[in-house]
Amino acid sequence: MEKLKITIQVMAPPYSYQDLDTALNIAEAGLDKGHDVGIFLFTDSVLATLSRVKPIRMDRNIPQRMQAMIAEKGLRVDICGICMDYRGVSREEIIEGATPSGLPELAALMATSDRFINLMA
Amino acid sequence: MLILVKYGPENPAERWKLEAAAPADQIVLIQNGIFWAVTEPKALEGKKVAIVQPDFEARGYSAESCPWPLVDYAGLITLIEQNPKSMS
Amino acid sequence: MKKVLFVIYQAPGGSVWPNEGFRTAFGMYADEVEPEVLLIDQAAITLAKETEPQKLGLLSIKMVQKYIGKYDTKVLVEKESLDKFHVTNMDEAYRAEVLSRAELQARLPQYDHVVFM
Numbered sequence A: 001m002e003k004l005k006i007t008i009q010v011m012a013p014p015y016s017y018q019d020l021d022t023a024l025n026i027a028e029a030g031l032d033k034g035h036d037v038g039i040f041l042f043t044d045s046v047l048a049t050l051s052r053v054k055p056i057r058m059d060r061n062i063p064q065r066m067q068a069m070i071a072e073k074g075l076r077v078d079i080c081g082i083c084m085d086y087r088g089v090s091r092e093e094i095i096e097g098a099t100p101s102g103l104p105e106l107a108a109l110m111a112t113s114d115r116f117i118n119l120m121a
Numbered sequence B: 001m002l003i004l005v006k007y008g009p010e011n012p013a014e015r016w017k018l019e020a021a022a023p024a025d026q027i028v029l030i031q032n033g034i035f036w037a038v039t040e041p042k043a044l045e046g047k048k049v050a051i052v053q054p055d056f057e058a059r060g061y062s063a064e065s066c067p068w069p070l071v072d073y074a075g076l077i078t079l080i081e082q083n084p085k086s087m088s
Numbered sequence C: 001m002k003k004v005l006f007v008i009y010q011a012p013g014g015s016v017w018p019n020e021g022f023r024t025a026f027g028m029y030a031d032e033v034e035p036e037v038l039l040i041d042q043a044a045i046t047l048a049k050e051t052e053p054q055k056l057g058l059l060s061i062k063m064v065q066k067y068i069g070k071y072d073t074k075v076l077v078e079k080e081s082l083d084k085f086h087v088t089n090m091d092e093a094y095r096a097e098v099l100s101r102a103e104l105q106a107r108l109p110q111y112d113h114v115v116f117m
Helices: A019-032 A044-048 A063-074 A080-084 A103-112 B011-021 B032-038 B053-058 B073-082 C016-028 C041-047 C065-071 C079-084 C101-110
Strands: A005-010 A036-041 A076-080 A098-101 A115-119 B001-003 B025-031 B048-052 C001-009 C033-039 C074-076 C096-099 C114-115
Touching: A005 A019, A005 A044, A005 A103, A019 A036, A019 A044, A019 A063, A019 A115, A019 B025, A019 B073, A036 A044, A036 A103, A036 C016, A044 A063, A044 A076, A063 A076, A063 A098, A076 A080, A076 A103, A076 C079, A080 A098, A103 B048, A103 C001, A103 C016, A103 C033, A103 C074, A115 C041, A115 C114, B001 B011, B001 B032, B001 B073, B011 C041, B011 C101, B025 B032, B032 B053, B032 C033, B048 B053, B048 B073, B053 C065, B073 C079, C001 C016, C016 C041, C033 C041, C041 C079, C074 C079, C074 C101, C079 C096, C079 C101
Parallel strands: A005 A036, A005 A115, A036 A076, A076 A098, B001 B025, B025 B048, C001 C033, C001 C114, C033 C074, C074 C096
Antiparallel strands: none
């Protein structure tokens, strides 16, 4: 299979719902198969980029997993900037490698991606 | 077309998607979407369905009792590769 | 040019999804994507003249009308949903086209992506 550009859009907040975990699982499987995979974080899902998220010890750390996938597997993460502003998430607080962007970037992702998967609200 | 179903039968949008599915469309039941297979399998009749196995098993259902093909995430990527169009 | 249909199914007032669905669709004009918006189920009440979440102190929905006009965005609504939720007085400023469920479902193959909000 040729290398595909795959974009996954997420809207639900982390921990309350499974969507971030699902998105990261799909992304990891895609990256492991050699595809170029990106996640676009929209509305409440932007909270998953907060670097100081601190779950109890037995639970998974979603921002850290995402950051490791960015650094080690080349995952792209774009964040809706207006959605960040709405939720008081500043650029200084987000994990390394995630990119604040916006709807023009989502439009570009939709235009250039070979596959687009949305985890609906 | 790949149709991703993430919520169970209580969700009107998922019902709409399933009704709209053509016989050739690949439906994937993911997360609570697996409940369609448990409580409303009639809605899946005549359709091409796959179920995300980790989501099915983590909700307490066994793969042996499942009449539909189960996929792991690598298998889901294969379905994504095969279907350029999506409804999700 | 990719064709994308944004489908909104949740009511304005109770949720932000009608606003976000339209906002996302308008964002598509930044690139080679042709968006359309479809309202089904409870989201059909978005189009009623009397519906306005601003009455609750929430973000206005009628603000999207200006951009529908500016971009000439195609807005579709399902007839069965209008009937189910008793929407009789539609606000013409949304310029919505009323189609039956069967007509809408027959249109789906023309889109690259159908994105539910």
